[in-house]
Amino acid sequence: MPLPYTVRLAVQSLFKEPWVNLLSILTIGVGLFIISLAFLIVYNFDMATRKLPDKFSLNVYLDHNLSQERVRNIVGAFREKDAVYSVRHIPKQDALEELKNMLKDSPFVFEGLDDNPLPDSLEIKLKEKALGLETVRALANEALNIQGVNEVDYGEKFLSTIHNLKRGLHSFGAILIVILSAGIIFVCYSTVKILFYRKMDEIETYKLLGATKGFIRSPFLIEGFLIGATGGILSLLGVNAFYYLSVLKLSLSIPLFSSIIFPAQFFLWLPVIGMFLGISGAGVALGRMKY
Amino acid sequence: MPLPYTVRLAVQSLFKEPWVNLLSILTIGVGLFIISLAFLIVYNFDMATRKLPDKFSLNVYLDHNLSQERVRNIVGAFREKDAVYSVRHIPKQDALEELKNMLKDSPFVFEGLDDNPLPDSLEIKLKEKALGLETVRALANEALNIQGVNEVDYGEKFLSTIHNLKRGLHSFGAILIVILSAGIIFVCYSTVKILFYRKMDEIETYKLLGATKGFIRSPFLIEGFLIGATGGILSLLGVNAFYYLSVLKLSLSIPLFSSIIFPAQFFLWLPVIGMFLGISGAGVALGRMKY
Amino acid sequence: MIQFEDVTKDYDNQTALRNINFFIDKGEMVFFTGPSGSGKTTLLRLIYMAEKPDRGRISIAGWEADSVKESSIPFLRRHIGIVFQDFRLLTHRTIFDNVAIALRIRGMREREIKPKVYDALKTVYLRHKSDSYPLKLSGGEQQRVVIARAIVADPTVILADEPTGNLDPDTAYGIMKAFKTINAKGTTVVIATHNRELFRDTVRRVLHLDTGNLVSEDLG
Amino acid sequence: MIQFEDVTKDYDNQTALRNINFFIDKGEMVFFTGPSGSGKTTLLRLIYMAEKPDRGRISIAGWEADSVKESSIPFLRRHIGIVFQDFRLLTHRTIFDNVAIALRIRGMREREIKPKVYDALKTVYLRHKSDSYPLKLSGGEQQRVVIARAIVADPTVILADEPTGNLDPDTAYGIMKAFKTINAKGTTVVIATHNRELFRDTVRRVLHLDTGNLVSEDLG
Numbered sequence A, B: 001m002p003l004p005y006t007v008r009l010a011v012q013s014l015f016k017e018p019w020v021n022l023l024s025i026l027t028i029g030v031g032l033f034i035i036s037l038a039f040l041i042v043y044n045f046d047m048a049t050r051k052l053p054d055k056f057s058l059n060v061y062l063d064h065n066l067s068q069e070r071v072r073n074i075v076g077a078f079r080e081k082d083a084v085y086s087v088r089h090i091p092k093q094d095a096l097e098e099l100k101n102m103l104k105d106s107p108f109v110f111e112g113l114d115d116n117p118l119p120d121s122l123e124i125k126l127k128e129k130a131l132g133l134e135t136v137r138a139l140a141n142e143a144l145n146i147q148g149v150n151e152v153d154y155g156e157k158f159l160s161t162i163h164n165l166k167r168g169l170h171s172f173g174a175i176l177i178v179i180l181s182a183g184i185i186f187v188c189y190s191t192v193k194i195l196f197y198r199k200m201d202e203i204e205t206y207k208l209l210g211a212t213k214g215f216i217r218s219p220f221l222i223e224g225f226l227i228g229a230t231g232g233i234l235s236l237l238g239v240n241a242f243y244y245l246s247v248l249k250l251s252l253s254i255p256l257f258s259s260i261i262f263p264a265q266f267f268l269w270l271p272v273i274g275m276f277l278g279i280s281g282a283g284v285a286l287g288r289m290k291y
Numbered sequence C, D: 001m002i003q004f005e006d007v008t009k010d011y012d013n014q015t016a017l018r019n020i021n022f023f024i025d026k027g028e029m030v031f032f033t034g035p036s037g038s039g040k041t042t043l044l045r046l047i048y049m050a051e052k053p054d055r056g057r058i059s060i061a062g063w064e065a066d067s068v069k070e071s072s073i074p075f076l077r078r079h080i081g082i083v084f085q086d087f088r089l090l091t092h093r094t095i096f097d098n099v100a101i102a103l104r105i106r107g108m109r110e111r112e113i114k115p116k117v118y119d120a121l122k123t124v125y126l127r128h129k130s131d132s133y134p135l136k137l138s139g140g141e142q143q144r145v146v147i148a149r150a151i152v153a154d155p156t157v158i159l160a161d162e163p164t165g166n167l168d169p170d171t172a173y174g175i176m177k178a179f180k181t182i183n184a185k186g187t188t189v190v191i192a193t194h195n196r197e198l199f200r201d202t203v204r205r206v207l208h209l210d211t212g213n214l215v216s217e218d219l220g
């Protein structure tokens, strides 16, 4: 199989059929671009919730007037638990300061206050992997059984919302990626089919003149490869344009955008993915073609 | 121009070229579907922020020990302002009740409290159209100049974030809609071009046999029309499937989804829009074709 | 009917026809002959205005080549039945449809089309192939479909370009007889060919072309 | 070289060839003749294995039609040069490329291709048209390109289907002379035609077909 000539045939054909090919390349480019955006959203959401342990804490309020000793024991008991990352003891004086700070717009609240009415408390941070709704709920119940613990407080609603959103986004992203990948393979598939049918006559002539299957097929595979790769490069350019426009420019007026993380190393795979999908489409189309 | 025969030609051609046509129909369907989703998101965000006036309020704290008379005057002054929708006077007793309610998890805060340390306050709701960042800021400054007003409190940060998000989403949506519409026209355009080039020979024969331009062109316009309309119907089905799946099903586990508003009457226009885009594409392609 | 005055036709890098003059009257039967590449097909293409002459005047049934509007050419062509040298059959349509298209283009109703198409197919001995497709026919059968399509609409002029190149002598004789019958009814018939058998024993005019020049005329 | 034993070929609703028997030896020149639709093209298609026989045995240079593998048919065809009745030219490639493709398919290098293609084009008097495209050639010129493509790779067998249908007598004579020269060098030549002029004064075998039957054989 004289490869150079078949490559020439493939490249010539790309330029002789500009409309089918442009159509396919753009469709693939847009498809991969949307996949990338979906991935970007899911990825950023994941990254954002990965920082959650820093922000999330379980607040354990202790009984009034416990001994130093007892407090130290309770702190120790929590430190031993698997899910616990850190335990901070907040003496009631600090808690009062904090409350005063929070209500500093209305200092009059504390005007008549002589005594510190607040209890000691513990701020417990959890390890990342333990940050599921069930684990936290179980831990809270355990904590309540420890003697000297008066009350446990944690953002149950917040946690379950995040949890559900994450699940929803993950399935949404997965569905989108599967559908669009199938779509891209279909685009390559039907492009090759279109080109193939259009060249049916030419191919029949090649065959009658003694061309092998390889000679006939390789231009189509090369074309699928080129179309897919070009589409992939296009989507890479698109993603980068999107990044510079929205993340860098828009973040000036909308600070939210500045916290978007852009995993460039993943997106560099786009041309390879496009190429792979392109060859797959062509391969499937050729495989199902009788000639 | 014998219309029935050209219609027959167009329909036959649709089925004789299944791959180009399927490709175009799916691309258009997906394009319109994504436009619809973008529209849905922007629309819902707008609807959500339209309810904002109900939730957003300007809190005006008055000086201690003002006379009933003076308070009534101040309330009247606010009521006269253009931007103001309603003014509610909150006596300091009510405010204390509210605070106690808010801090009911830590009732000990109020243990030593004899006197009510809180001032009277006014809760001012604004008209929808006045809910811009600048208007609110101006109003707050005006309010501070009124004698007897001690402090004004409003969610500046919240308001500006919403404002920016709204602006960002609107431009994002508009860009997406413009790009994808152009894309759909391009798809129809290149589909017709593909079909046209493939039939070049047949068309030349028609011409040599004495066919008029109308006879030759109308099947292509009809095909563009059918492709666009079918794509539109497809996207309508897609939007409905999306609605039933995500809004109705997902909302069971993720309550956030249940508040999505689905403006069915807009989406019914999808087939018409598709049709229009399809004919445009075909028309542009035919106009630029020499034969 | 058909008049050429000093007609010259150039292609990119060669002259296909040079200073051609002739007049064909209504109802005549005329043969053009000449070696391969001498310009016969080009001459016919000028008649049905698929090409414009570079110099000279062409007048077809009152339509002038240099003043005719693009949009009225279809109506000129509806007076002409053409047998193309390269057939120009629609490969994805049945033999019936291939012949019927000539009538459909003219806006004729399906009810009237059927008997006319079957008549034309009978003339070329292919009535039994009407539901077949062009690529399932032999070369000579295809050529006869083209002839049927050219005569089906009762045109004023028939232009036949090498109409018997793929036909054996017997079938060719049958086709020529059909052309003569049609000609006898008043239709002008112009045939380009190098098969001398076709006009050996016919009352007709023969015009000889050689590399773009009209070299001789032969009446008999 | 080419052997048919009791070969029958049916299409959907008709028998194209019935109980055909013949043997063509290496180096022979054989003509098949018969009316339009008698099965000449079908017979040639059986030889280059574009069709399979429904019954009977076909053996071509040692390859058996009923046992040949799909993947080795290309290599059989590389021994055969074919002049197709319907030309089968690649319309988007130049005349040069149309002839060269026969060599490129065989994996020949470009350097060796050029002189061979020009030689073949010279044989059919078309050296000057090598940069043109098929649709810019006259019918007879196109047919000669097909002939050039069939002979360019020095095949063992040449199958020519109506090779002079679009050629004037003089050009046809030139082509026949070329076939005879090639035949004299040992190449087997099989020609299907109804142009009796072609074999009138040649030493050859003529086999007559009629509606699928081999009706007579004529040596001279």
Ligand SMILES: Nc1ncnc2c1ncn2[C@@H]1O[C@H](COP(=O)(O)OP(=O)(O)OP(=O)(O)O)[C@@H](O)[C@H]1O
Pocket: C011, C012, C015, C016, C034, C035, C036, C037, C038, C039, C040, C041, C042, C043, C085, D135, D136, D137, D138, D139, D140, D141, D166
């Ligand atoms: N579209 C074209 N562009 C360039 N040259 C052309 C074109 N059509 C024909 N020619 C050239 O003009 C000359 C005359 O061609 P034409 O087809 O009229 O010949 P012809 O008499 O019909 O020949 P044949 O008997 O082989 O069909 C030929 O040399 C041909 O190559």
Ligand SMILES: Nc1ncnc2c1ncn2[C@@H]1O[C@H](COP(=O)(O)OP(=O)(O)OP(=O)(O)O)[C@@H](O)[C@H]1O
Pocket: C135, C136, C137, C138, C139, C140, C141, C166, D011, D012, D015, D016, D034, D035, D036, D037, D038, D039, D040, D041, D042, D043, D085
């Ligand atoms: N693919 C096919 N399907 C069905 N019928 C066919 C097919 N090919 C040929 N035939 C029929 O078989 C018969 C023989 O055809 P063939 O092409 O062999 O004739 P031929 O001798 O080459 O005729 P011609 O001189 O007109 O070329 C014809 O009646 C034709 O209609």
Ligand SMILES: [Mg+2]
Pocket: C040, C041, C042, C085, C161, D138, D139, D140
């Ligand atoms: Mg010609």
Ligand SMILES: [Mg+2]
Pocket: C138, C139, C140, D040, D041, D042, D085, D161
């Ligand atoms: Mg044949």
